[in-house]
Amino acid sequence: MDDIIITGSPTNLVHHLTSQLNSKFSLKQLGLLDYFLGIEVKTLRDRSLLLTQRKCIRDLLQKTSMSEAQPISSPIASSCKLTKTGSDLFSDPTLYRSVEGALQYSTITRPEISYSVKRVCQFMANPLDPPWTAVKRILRYLKGTMLHGLHLRPAALGKPYPLRALCDADWASDSEDRRSTSGSAIYFGPNLISWWSQKKQVVARSSTEAEYQSLAQTTAELSWIQTLLTEPQVPFITPIIFCHNQRAVAIANNPVLHARTKHMDIDIFFVREKVLSKQLVVHHILALDQWADALTKPLSPTRFLFLRTKLNVLETPSKSHPP
Numbered sequence: 001m002d003d004i005i006i007t008g009s010p011t012n013l014v015h016h017l018t019s020q021l022n023s024k025f026s027l028k029q030l031g032l033l034d035y036f037l038g039i040e041v042k043t044l045r046d047r048s049l050l051l052t053q054r055k056c057i058r059d060l061l062q063k064t065s066m067s068e069a070q071p072i073s074s075p076i077a078s079s080c081k082l083t084k085t086g087s088d089l090f091s092d093p094t095l096y097r098s099v100e101g102a103l104q105y106s107t108i109t110r111p112e113i114s115y116s117v118k119r120v121c122q123f124m125a126n127p128l129d130p131p132w133t134a135v136k137r138i139l140r141y142l143k144g145t146m147l148h149g150l151h152l153r154p155a156a157l158g159k160p161y162p163l164r165a166l167c168d169a170d171w172a173s174d175s176e177d178r179r180s181t182s183g184s185a186i187y188f189g190p191n192l193i194s195w196w197s198q199k200k201q202v203v204a205r206s207s208t209e210a211e212y213q214s215l216a217q218t219t220a221e222l223s224w225i226q227t228l229l230t231e232p233q234v235p236f237i238t239p240i241i242f243c244h245n246q247r248a249v250a251i252a253n254n255p256v257l258h259a260r261t262k263h264m265d266i267d268i269f270f271v272r273e274k275v276l277s278k279q280l281v282v283h284h285i286l287a288l289d290q291w292a293d294a295l296t297k298p299l300s301p302t303r304f305l306f307l308r309t310k311l312n313v314l315e316t317p318s319k320s321h322p323p
Contacts, residue, residue: 005033005036052316054147057146061142066136071145072140082134090131110148112308116134153190162188164187167242169296180200197295223279226279243282251268252282
């Protein structure tokens with residue numbers, strides 16, 4: 001049995017496609033979308049959608065005996081320092097890995113927990129008690145925000161949509177191996193459509209190199225999205241990437257290859273080629289306006305809650321409106 005979502009603006013085309021599929025396969029139509037693979041879809045009064053995973057979160061809380069736990073305002077403490085060394089092994093590694101897998105699935109509708117989930121996932125091979133304490137903090141946060149989800153707004157037809165990205169890197173943030181953490185958030189029109197928080201596989205020799213690696217990875221993702229949008233002829237404006245590292249922005253717009261940048265020249269030429277062909281624009285942004293901070297580092301509760309709204313994570317209104 002396979003599940004499929006069929007969507008589109010012209011309803012006649014949707015009905016035509018459904019009829020064609022039904023002539024070849026045995027289809028059971030379930031009506032308007034409200035639940036799909038553990039994701040609840042709520043239609044709000046302004047015709048926007050809110051994607052939540054309340055059932056998944058409730059199941060996790062019951063599985064870990066935390067249904068009565070006290071909620072908390074952020075998923076990770078701003079002073080959190082986790083290490084892979086220590087003899088205090090967690091008593092149930094299978095439970096740890098199972099919960100981590102479920103938390104990773106929860107990031108589909110909860111981008112704001114991507115960094116904290118990525119952080120505790122680094123201990124799946126050898127779970128320790130301190131990382132499990134960090135996992136329980138994530139669960140306490142989710143308990144208090146069970147009605148929150150990813151908000152998708154409708155956009156006007158016929159107009160080119162802006163394609164914007166914010167990329168960031170926390171240089172040498174891991175005290176054990178000095179690898180950096182990179183993150184990016186990509187918006188198509190008003191909606192967040194792609195994001196990630198990722199620990200780099202190699203050590204960056206400077207903050208500029210770490211930021212530029214994140215910039216190059218974001219450029220590659222945007223190139224794929226451009227190709228995806230071009231095939232069905234969806235109009236979009238030239239993509240813009242916002243980065244708060246002035247040196248990385250300067251290299252992207254006017255690269256000067258010298259001894260300090262030769263080791264990263266592939267990334268430099270990759271991004272620069274896109275900029276020269278006017279397929280990409282790279283702008284500097286103030287650190288205060290860097291929304292991708294939530295994907296690369298632990299933050300204070302105040303800063304975290306501010307950036308959560310920027311990632312389009314909102315609470316379900318008291319009344320959702322069916323179409």
